[in-house]
Ligand code: HEM
């Protein structure tokens with residue numbers, strides 16, 4: 001009889017907070033108006049930026065928490081553990097790179113970025129910088145890569161739960 005060893009409470013709360021914010025970012029990113037040369041950051045675009053900076057703040061805290069707290073031991077085969085670790089660190093990487101590229105692009109458009117629209121954040125690109133402008137497309141492309149990785153990650157969790165019938169999915173259960 002296994003007992004499930006879960007991630008600690010903070011890690012589980014952060015996992016699901018970030019998952020909810022990312023889901024919102026995809027809905028906003030794909031439903032907001034096309035961003036053109038003279039588009040202003042209002043409405044859905046403003047919400048995309050507000051939620052995106054909150055997500056980045058949550059990720060900074062999450063990374064610090066992760067490197068200072070070991071995940072619980074598991075009994076996965078070494079090859080599965082290696083694949084899962086690689087996927088998790090790819091997710092961590094994209095969860096930093098995607099928002100930072102969005103921020104660079106926003107700065108190149110002279111948009112002022114603020115954490116929760118209150119605390120002003122520095123510009124990450126000079127206004128009009130061609131590299132900063134190009135990062136808009138890279139941001140959109142890497143958002144797709146992130147989407148696919150999340151799909152694979154979720155499918156793996158469901159596979160553990162319903163096919164392999166082990167207790168991996170319970171490791172991240174909120175309650
Ligand atoms: C994980 C977090 C994020 C995700 C998943 C995400 C996702 C997306 C998606 C799917 C689009 C639409 C791309 C397209 O249709 O071409 C988009 C556009 C955009 N996002 Fe994000 N975004 C995130 C964070 C951010 C942040 C933090 C900022 C700014 C501070 C930002 C700024 C932008 C801008 C400026 C665009 C328009 C880019 C362009 O079309 O040139 N995003 N984002």
Ligand code: HEM
Nearest residue numbers: 018019022066071084088091092150154157168169171172
């Ligand atoms: C319904 C959707 C999801 C399910 C069922 C799920 C389930 C899980 C489970 C069970 C683990 C622990 C795996 C282990 O013990 O090795 C985990 C870890 C992880 N998940 Fe998810 N997840 C989901 C969505 C997401 C999303 C949307 C993201 C990204 C935004 C994400 C990012 C991560 C990361 C980075 C880890 C590694 C945690 C660490 O070791 O610090 N997950 N997830």
